[in-house]
Amino acid sequence: MSSIFFLILIFIIALLVALFQYFHKSNRNNLHVFLALLRFFTIFSVLLLLVNPEIEKKTVFTEKPNLVVALDNTESVTHLQQDIPENEFLETIQSDPSLNDHFHV
Structure with a gap:
């Protein structure tokens, strides 16, 4: 009951x-x-x-999902000198406040 x-x-x-x-x-x-x-x-x-009634307490919290970024780390990227835009892109993502609010970067 x-x-x-x-x-x-x-x-x-x-x-x-x-x-x-x-x-x-x-x-x-x-x-x-x-x-x-x-x-x-x-x-x-x-x-x-x-x-002795039991009181249930529910705690709800939001956990930010991980933002996974796949970058090509092969020698062809450095040979074609495309590693600089990748590094800038990664720094831009890590410093973006709206992404940091919604995701673990």
Whole structure:
């Protein structure tokens, strides 16, 4: 059964016990109302500890995905002198703030 059902049941039981113990007679003064409230909270707390409801907490966080860049590292790139634009491209990607906000670079 769910914890909410037990909480409602405990609330009703504690309320009925407190009302019965203090108001089954016709004496109703401010002291009896205060004592009935104290009795209600005490019974409710004890029964709540006996039921031991489980509270689930979900934590959600966003993890940035990795940005994978494939660069050609063969000798043909250096032979054709294309390694300088690759290095500049890599530095541009690593220094771009909008990419760093969305990805692990």
